[in-house]
Amino acid sequence: MKLIFPSTNKDSQMSNIKILDKEFELFIPYEKIRSVVEKMADKMNEDLAGKNPLFLCILNGSFMFAAEIFKRITLLDAEISFVKLASYAGTQSSGEIKELIGLNESLEGRTIIVLEDIVDTGITIDNTIKQIIAHNPAEVQVATLLLKPDALVKEVKLDYIGIEIPNDFIVGYGLDYDGRGRNLIDIFKVVE
Numbered sequence: 451m452k453l454i455f456p457s458t459n460k461d462s463q464m465s466n467i468k469i470l471d472k473e474f475e476l477f478i479p480y481e482k483i484r485s486v487v488e489k490m491a492d493k494m495n496e497d498l499a500g501k502n503p504l505f506l507c508i509l510n511g512s513f514m515f516a517a518e519i520f521k522r523i524t525l526l527d528a529e530i531s532f533v534k535l536a537s538y539a540g541t542q543s544s545g546e547i548k549e550l551i552g553l554n555e556s557l558e559g560r561t562i563i564v565l566e567d568i569v570d571t572g573i574t575i576d577n578t579i580k581q582i583i584a585h586n587p588a589e590v591q592v593a594t595l596l597l598k599p600d601a602l603v604k605e606v607k608l609d610y611i612g613i614e615i616p617n618d619f620i621v622g623y624g625l626d627y628d629g630r631g632r633n634l635i636d637i638f639k640v641v642e
Contacts, residue, residue: 467638469631474621474638478613483595483623483637486612487515490593491522493610494563501561501588502527506553508578509534510632511567514624515595519565531555535574557585563609567624568596570617572604579606596620596637 465476503525507516509532520530533553562582569575575592582590593610600617621627622634631638 466641467634469621469627472627473641474631475641476636477615477618477620477639478623478637480623480635482613484518487518487595488522490610490612491519494519494593495522495524498523498525498528498561498563503529503561503563504555504557505530505563505565506578506582507532507565508567508574511624511626512565512595514632515567516565519593529555533578535578553581553585557582557587560587562587562590564590564592566592566594568598568620569594569606569608570598570601572602572606575606575608576604595623 467474505516505520505523505528507513507530516530516532520528531554564575564578564582566575566578569592575594579590579592591609592607593612594608595612597608597611597614598617599614618639619627620637620639621631622637624632625637626632
């Protein structure tokens with residue numbers, strides 16, 4: 451895998467990369483991601499004022515999105531925590547959710563904002579919401595950077611959606627292909 455470093459010059463961005471056995475092409479540049487995240491954070495700051503929110507980052511994929519959102523949250527009583535769930539094997543969803551690291555904070559009576567990198571089938575976020583509801587929060591909201599509407603098999607309520615994308619396999623900005631590519635600042639899609 452070639453190392454890809456962020457660039458302030460749009461003309462110097464790499465357009466194609468190879469990770470393991472797959473070729474990927476530039477799909478969403480960081481500048482667009484940053485702009486979308488800024489708008490989402492502005493809306494959250496407005497909507498969550500006075501609610502003592504707990505942001506819940508779904509690891510591993512959401513770590514970049516969560517960091518980008520959270521550093522723009524201006525609410526002084528906001529907190530962040532992390533859970534690690536897995537549902538992917540290679541480029542396909544396994545359809546099975548495994549909780550690897552659980553919750554440490556009390557969720558009772560809190561406004562919970564789940565930060566997800568991507569909602570595709572909806573299975574992971576549906577499972578996560580059910581687990582959170584069991585802890586009696588005041589409300590649960592979901593913010594996803596990416597949504598694949600054509601891949602949804604579960605109906606889920608999403609409160610903040612960054613970008614709707616087609617049902618292509620993507621890497622970068624926290625998303626991976628067999629553990630690789632998370633460090634890419636842009637998002638790339640597989641070349642079929």
